[in-house]
Amino acid sequence: MKFSPLVDELIESLRCLPGVGPKSAQRMAFQLLERNRKAGQKLANALERSMSEVGHCQACRTFTEQELCPICSSPKRGNAGVICVVETPADVLAIEAGGHFMGRYFVLLGHLSPLDGVGPDELGLELLEQHLSSEDVTELILATNPTVEGDATAHFIADIARRHNVVISRIAHGVPVGGELEYVDSTTLALSFNGRIPL
Amino acid sequence: MKFSPLVDELIESLRCLPGVGPKSAQRMAFQLLERNRKAGQKLANALERSMSEVGHCQACRTFTEQELCPICSSPKRGNAGVICVVETPADVLAIEAGGHFMGRYFVLLGHLSPLDGVGPDELGLELLEQHLSSEDVTELILATNPTVEGDATAHFIADIARRHNVVISRIAHGVPVGGELEYVDSTTLALSFNGRIPL
Ligand SMILES: [Zn+2]
Ligand SMILES: [Zn+2]
Secondary structure (H helix, E strand, O other), rough: OOOHHHHHHOOOOHHOOOOHHHHHHHHHHHHHHHHHHHHHHHHHHHHHHHHHOOOOOOOOOOOOOOOOOHHHHHOOOOOEEEEEOOOOOHHHHHHHHHHHOOOOEEOOOOEEEEHHHHHOOOOHHHHHHHHOOOOOOEEEEEEOOOOOOHHHHHHHHHHHOOOOOOOEOOOOOOOOOOOOOOOHHHHHHHHHHHEEEOO | OOHHHHHHHHHHHOOOOOOHHHHHHHHHOOOHHHHHHHHHHHHHHHHHHHHHHHHHOOOOOOEOOOOHHHHHHHHOOOOOOEEEEEEHHHHHHHHHHOOOOOOOEEOOOOOOOHHHOOOOOOOHHHHHHHHHHHOOEEEEEEEOOOOOHHHHHHHHHHHHOOOOOOOOEEOOOEEEOOHHHHHHHHHHHHHHHHHEOOO
């Protein structure tokens, strides 16, 4: 024990955050205790509620505490017949930041990875196929990461989609190979949408 | 709104942590939601309780939810008549990591800074003087940071301490000038204790 049980527990708990080592956890704990208890309380509250209440959008699988996320429930998406498949909720944010895509999303929450036990079920591909069978859906854009796993996942989904009456494409130009979609700037992302190649 | 109200609130709340920008807040939120909800709950709990229950040790002013911190209440400190004055609770940790100091601490929770309204009252110097009047206290080691403000604070406290029957010293060799005590390695800190200069 370095301080008192509760302070030690706070420092230890902060280490569950990605990129936070013992030294930064300590600095975070002290800064909150010294200068920002209100913000600490607010964070406690947001964490408490998020961890128990946030689930997944029933249409696109992104994080939301509601039945449908704001994008899926918005009547303002001009191109609701186009579904863009991404790996993570962060990818949705990255594409939305560009503001050029007016369709909807489908979030895989991962990519195919048989060794880790991640197969079609884990990626919600049955739900995606339900969307594809709907008459409203006319186009599928595969925006998984340009990595080996992301490419394999895109091809796997393209094979499924071919059974349905939709135009299929993969985003292409602009996204650097081996990179993570989440970190690409919005202009590059826009290019990769415009230059998508039919599969 | 980027996701849903609750997810947005979680991301926004995480930014109260030092060094956490919008991108890392987002990554932290997603990682907790995706992979570590139990740890997120635990953190919420530790934050909630710490922010409301953690106060200051009534003897040394470091953080604790108890009346006395573990150091002040320990019967095992071999040199309880020696008080080491530091600026922050993190400095206590840094010195304890060395394991060579067996006295007690007094934590100023800052340094003299008249422009910011930090004077003797804010640093708890009345409480420190109560300790100095006690017969049990024989020595005072001033381990404030070797900065302009830390030096000024040390001299101010030395002036007070001279009215009492204690040996007064300032830690000296080893700590790089302008540096922060919290980030000094324990060997350097040990040197600075051994080479302390009487004031
Ligand atoms: Zn949705
Ligand atoms: Zn104490």
